[in-house]
Amino acid sequence: MYNYPLYRPPSESNSLIIQATLGCSHNKCNFCNMYKSKKFTIRPLKDIKEDIIYFRQLYGYVEKVFLADGDALIINTEDLKELLKYIKDVFPECKRITLYGSPKSILLKTLEELNDLKNLGLYMIYMGVESGDDYVLNDINKGMNSKELIMAANRVKSSEILLSVTVIAGIGGVDNSKTHAIKTGELITKINPDYLGVLTLMVEEGTILYDKILNKEFKVLNDKEILNETKILIQNINVNTTMIFRCNHASNYISLKGSLPKDKQNLLNQINYYEETNRLKQEKYRRL
Ligand code: SF4
Structure with missing residues (x-):
């Protein structure tokens, strides 16, 4: 049924995934090989609708729908509106429809178009920010x-569509770690998204970044450095309205969750505690 590989945000684990596009419209980030095997394609509406009818026969209750693959928002607005309406017609019980939207495809939509999408049920857009540092970007x-x-x-x-963004700890390498953390914190402060997910860089074979590491042009941060960078990032986030903070992806060394600004000190304390416990453990092992 699906054209693999297939990805979705962790928070969409209970959602019905409908592939509206295949691959990523950008597909050029130097650390990413998620969709390297796919040529970016917007699937014909007729095919997507056939999938929807098929899923209706399979599932009695569908509360959440995620439109995959990368960047379903790039679909032209009239088609996307038709698709959202169709999902609501076929799954009247559906309460939220979400998708990945690249910054470029967001900027291709006017505010009025985003408002229309919101009114037709588009609940949240996931946008990859990765860094707030122009050098790193x-x-x-x-x-x-x-x-x-x-x-x-x-x-x-x-548009009042909810915004969930992700940034990547370690994406600037050792040399740019501090500026990446500070500038990313500052950018998140300016954006004040509804949700922020902090991932940790996972190096994938076959990417440009992998070759840079082999050529010693990029130094990967170790666990201590990642934690320190995460601390600097949190210290530099000064949002005014509540933002859900998550650093509990499989790629992370430490699982953190809370909401900012309320839990800022608590999150920093958790990292400090983890660092101190680790330091004491290492000291103990050295003495053995
Ligand atoms: S990181 Fe996201 S935008 Fe960049 S190539 Fe991968 S899927 Fe596409």
């Missing part, structure tokens, strides 16, 4: 600078 070939990321995020926020 350029280095990883994100195809966007920090100003454009802020513009895209603000447009989503203005």
Whole structure:
């Protein structure tokens, strides 16, 4: 049924996944090989609708739908509106429809178009930010600078579609760790998304980044450095309205969750505690 590989955000684990696009419209980030095997394609509406009818026969109750693959938001607005309406017609019990939206495809939509999508049930957009540091964004070939990321995020926020963003600890390497953390914290402060997910860089064979590491052009952070970077990131996030903070992905060394600004000190304390416990353990082992 699905065209693999298939990805969805961890929070969509109970959602029905409908593939509206295949692959990623950008597909050029230097650390990512998620969709390297796929040519980016917007699937014909007729095929997507056939999938929806098929899923209706399989599932009696569908509360949440996630439109995969990467960047379903790039579908032209009239088709996307038709698709959202169709999902609601076939699954009247559906309470939320979400998708990945690249900053570029967000900027291709006007605020009015986003408002229309919101009114037809688009509940949340997941947007990869990765870093707030222009040097790093350029280095990883994100195809966007920090100003454009802020513009895209603000447009989503203005439409009142919920915005969930991800950043990547360690993506700047050892040399850019501190500036990456500070500037990413500052960017998150400006965006003030509804949700922030902090992932940790996982190096994949076959990527440009992998070759850079082999050529000693990029130094990967160790666990202590990642934790320190995460601390600096949190210290530099000063949001005004509540933002759900998650650092509990499989890639993370430590599982953290809370909401900012309320839990800021608590999150920092948890990292400090983890660091101190680790230091004591290591001292103990050294003495053995
Ligand atoms: S990180 Fe996201 S935007 Fe970049 S290539 Fe991978 S899927 Fe596409």
